[in-house]
Amino acid sequence: MLLLHWLCDCPGRQEIQGSLKQVQKLLSSHEASYMQSLRNLKKKINLLLSSAARQNTKAINSTCPKLESPINGRKLGKSHSIGHEVHFLCDPGYELVGSESRVCQESLTWSGQQPTCRDINECASSPCLNGGTCVDEVNQFSCVCAKGWAGVTCQSPVPTFFVTMTNTSAATSPSTAAAASTLPAATTGPYVRPSRCTIVQGTTHCTCEPGYTISGRDSYTCTDIDECELFHNGQAGRLCLHACVNTPGGYRCSCPAGYNVTRDGRSCKDIDECATRINNCTKDQMCINTYGGFQCVRVDCPKIPNATYVKTSPMRCERNPCPVDNKACSHAPNSFSYHYLAVVSNLSAPRVMFRVSALRPIGDTLRFSLLGGRPVRRHFTVQRSDRLTGELMLASPVQGPATLEAEVEMSELERRVQLGKYITKVTMFVSQYEF
Secondary structure, three states: OHHHHHHHHOOOHHHHHHHHHHHHHHHHHHHHHHHHHHHHHHHHHHHHHHHHHHHHHHHHHOOOOOOOOOOOEEEEOOOOOOOOEEEEEEOOOEEEEOOOEEEEOOOOOEOOOOOEEEEOOHHHHOOOOOOOEEEEEOOEEEEEOOOOEEOOOOOEEOOEEEEOOOOHHHHOOHHHHOOOOOOOOOOOEOOEEEOEEEEEOOEEEEEOOOOEEEEOOEEEEEEEOOHHHHOOOEOOEOOOOOEEEEEOOEEEEEOOOOEEEOOOOOOEEEOOOOOOOOOOOOOOOEEEEEOOEEEEEOOOOOOEOOEOEEEEEOOEEEEOOOOOOOHHHHOOOOEEEEEEEEEOOOOOOOEEEEEEEOOOOOOOEEEEEEEOOHHHHHHEEEEEEEOOEEEEEEOOOOOOOEEEEEEEEEEEEEOOEEEEEEEEEEEEEEOOOOO
């Protein structure tokens, strides 16, 4: 009875075959799904490898197009690699219109717009004195003076004096009373001129050449007007940007070494010793033009224990890959970049001097900080302009001549863990002059 009961509970052959077919279908379905997932994964890996190869080739071999200096201006920065920044300045007499600096982006295009240098309207400050009319010209101006005035800015009077002479009617006959006769001069010399006097109907009229005036009670002697002393602080400012030299009947302006007098005769224009090769920099040095001079600089990669650096451009050093077990090397800066700025003395502050940006951030946070102690922080500070950019700010005006150095550290972090840091060293050459 037990045997018969057991045989009756066992499934039949057909049921077993049906179950096996269902298992076979299920395995086939899983196999197909697995193979499809594997193929999709291989495609994604291939795409990632191709993209990484393209980005690596692009980062190594590609640069942004060359930027030209604006007309009547100049460009600071020669590297066109991704992440590098180029600054623009205008010559004296011109103002910058457009982007003050441009960054080479990952798309191999420059940020911002190409700037231009626009001629400043020199007549805007009303430089012509005593009713003179200003005519604006390229990087200069000229004055059309009113009657009775002369000089570059109509600053010199052209005096006319009327002196009544005694007993002149008796010495003058009616036939010559209406005629003009020139009286003799008393004294001559470069700073003394005879006046021009005529007698008309018993009255003596005496005048001086432009730039001279009657000296005291002697109506026959004209002395030179010292325009440098008389007009050193006129309505339109000083006659000369730098130094005024009085000359017989006028004046001239002079400039310090390293500058040329501009066409208007009043201002000073910096001589670019680097462009004109008037410098003594060696082949392994870079020439940095400054206001009134130049500096020869040489960039050497820093020597840090457990880390080695190689120069990847004239002003950039990058760290070689670190061994896996060398933690000291991994904590050293990933790169050092060097930048040089030329500024005038007593530059108004606060103002942005340099920007540091991250084009391809790795972590979730960027942190910018100013390195150095109290002397550096007396002149500089660092602030954020956006999520990816830090700005080096000049905190207070600097009296030149001086050389200031600042280091900005940009750190990349992921959940407060540092992934890398990058040092930007900025050297600022301050001229002794305010132009």
